Amino acid sequence: MKVSVFGLGYVGTVSAASFAAAGHEVVGVDVNEDKVRTINEGRSPIVEPGLGELLTDVVGRGQLRATTSTADAVNATDLSLVCVGTPSRRNGSLDLTYLTRVCEQIGEVIRDKSSYHVVVIRSTVLPGTTHGTVIPALETASGTKYGEGFGVSVNPEFLREGTALKDFREPPFTLVGHNHAADAAPTQALYEDIAAPLYNAPIRTAEMIKYTSNTWHAVKVVFANEIGNLCKKVGVDSHDVMDIFCKDQKLNLSSYYMKPGFAFGGSCLPKDVRALQYRAKEVDLVMPLINSVLGSNRMQIDHALDRIVDTGKKKIGLMGFSFKAGTDDLRESPIVILAEKLLGKGYSLSIYDKNVSLAKLVGANKQYIEEQIPHLSQHLCDTLDELIDCSEVIVVGNGSPEFSDALTKTRADQTVIDLVRIPLDFTKVKAQYDGICW
Numbered sequence: 483m484k485v486s487v488f489g490l491g492y493v494g495t496v497s498a499a500s501f502a503a504a505g506h507e508v509v510g511v512d513v514n515e516d517k518v519r520t521i522n523e524g525r526s527p528i529v530e531p532g533l534g535e536l537l538t539d540v541v542g543r544g545q546l547r548a549t550t551s552t553a554d555a556v557n558a559t560d561l562s563l564v565c566v567g568t569p570s571r572r573n574g575s576l577d578l579t580y581l582t583r584v585c586e587q588i589g590e591v592i593r594d595k596s597s598y599h600v601v602v603i604r605s606t607v608l609p610g611t612t613h614g615t616v617i618p619a620l621e622t623a624s625g626t627k628y629g630e631g632f633g634v635s636v637n638p639e640f641l642r643e644g645t646a647l648k649d650f651r652e653p654p655f656t657l658v659g660h661n662h663a664a665d666a667a668p669t670q671a672l673y674e675d676i677a678a679p680l681y682n683a684p685i686r687t688a689e690m691i692k693y694t695s696n697t698w699h700a701v702k703v704v705f706a707n708e709i710g711n712l713c714k715k716v717g718v719d720s721h722d723v724m725d726i727f728c729k730d731q732k733l734n735l736s737s738y739y740m741k742p743g744f745a746f747g748g749s750c751l752p753k754d755v756r757a758l759q760y761r762a763k764e765v766d767l768v769m770p771l772i773n774s775v776l777g778s779n780r781m782q783i784d785h786a787l788d789r790i791v792d793t794g795k796k797k798i799g800l801m802g803f804s805f806k807a808g809t810d811d812l813r814e815s816p817i818v819i820l821a822e823k824l825l826g827k828g829y830s831l832s833i834y835d836k837n838v839s840l841a842k843l844v845g846a847n848k849q850y851i852e853e854q855i856p857h858l859s860q861h862l863c864d865t866l867d868e869l870i871d872c873s874e875v876i877v878v879g880n881g882s883p884e885f886s887d888a889l890t891k892t893r894a895d896q897t898v899i900d901l902v903r904i905p906l907d908f909t910k911v912k913a914q915y916d917g918i919c920w
């Protein structure tokens with residue numbers, strides 16, 4: 483393919499050299515004449531293992547050349563990868579000056595170009611940027627419409643400096659965000675030789691995946707360091723801990739617990755996070771990330787409450803009362819806390835959970851619920867039908883399988899607030915549907 487790469491920094495130079503090495507005809511573009519000259523001399527403008535040799539090779543074979551001329555690059559290619567910087571402003575917001583400028587420059591050339599040109603955003607941009615900034619800049623400068631004279635896709639970069647070439651060849655996956663298949667095809671074709679899964683997503687989703695990844699990586703580093711600091715204080719080798727911790731790829735390093743939804747609860751997680759926080763306090767250690775966990779979890783309960791209050795309705799039915807389906811453990815169930823808050827605000831409450839029967843509750847579980855909701859029995863329904871009948875708002879509190887079917891019996895005047903993303907056949911659910919965080 484004929485590809486132009488705008489911005490010859492870390493991402494742009496690695497992309498340009500790697501696509502050239504894969505056999506594509508590449509034109510690199512930068513406003514910085516020194517970088518352009520350096521690349522045309524077959525040298526690397528950045529320090530990155532192996533990149534100098536690769537550039538010498540691909541420039542020498544004529545697979546890659548660099549220019550300061552946008553017109554030259556856009557006219558000579560079918561697809562432009564945008565890799566300009568998107569730095570932070572002083573207040574933390576994203577500075578889109580370079581991105582906007584480069585789109586205007588590419589757009590001005592597209593104005594006089596007869597063939598369809600695809601612009602691929604490889605820079606890291608927040609959700610909405612492609613629709614709010616990139617496409618309008620291209621449309622205004624080109625005088626043509628998105629989808630007519632040009633296409634746009636988003637292809638975030640996941641390389642790490644220092645291992646960039648290897649990461650380019652062996653990425654965890656390739657992500658192509660697009661809203662039209664015609665725009666995705668040339669971007670996907672660029673990655674034919676890369677042995678990694680390729681995922682397609684709408685543009686906004688692709689933009690968000692990049693931020694989700696980087697924020698997650700940042701959280702991992704900070705979490706490991708906080709655990710490390712505590713380990714040192716209590717005389718444990720943190721690397722022994724983390725080495726074995728990471729061997730658990732079912733719960734610890736896996737997709738488990740990674741589904742947005744309701745707060746955590748139960749008899750272990752809140753208690754154990756609290757105990758670890760207390761131990762840290764005893765040894766004078768501040769753990770800002772871990773210390774924020776319980777507060778954030780409480781806020782998720784408030785988010786659910788806000789969604790219910792926003793409906794303006796007063797008769798609330800809770801489907802599921804224990805902290806997860808298939809248990810009767812009510813201790814620190816976030817649904818119990820939500821129920822308490824609703825009762826405190828004067829809402830009428832009905833509750834159904836096939837595993838929760840007052841007669842069967844015993845021990846600490848029974849004591850907990852008697853303290854939290856003393857008159858629970860008057861709120862419990864015997865059947866799901868009974869709950870649906872008498873509720874204006876139905877809150878799905880855990881993923882018990884019978885709830886999916888039951889919700890097909892809802893009426894159009896009802897609202898379902900889903901805290902767990904229960905599988906639903908939306909053609910059969912008449913109630914209005916609202917997910918807590920989707």
Ligand SMILES: NC(=O)c1ccc[n+]([C@@H]2O[C@H](COP(=O)([O-])OP(=O)(O)OC[C@H]3O[C@@H](n4cnc5c(N)ncnc54)[C@H](O)[C@@H]3O)[C@@H](O)[C@H]2O)c1
Pocket residue numbers: 488489490491492493494511512513514517565566567568580583584587604605606607639640641642643
């Ligand atoms: N550095 C990384 O490891 C990395 C990894 C993944 C994603 N990203 C993202 O990729 C983007 C680029 O990052 P980077 O580190 O390569 O940036 P960089 O600052 O190293 O390079 C950006 C280049 O763009 C050039 N440029 C600016 N305006 C231009 C224009 N109008 N025309 C042509 N060139 C222009 C600059 O001269 C510079 O050489 C950012 O959004 C960044 O967040 C970076």
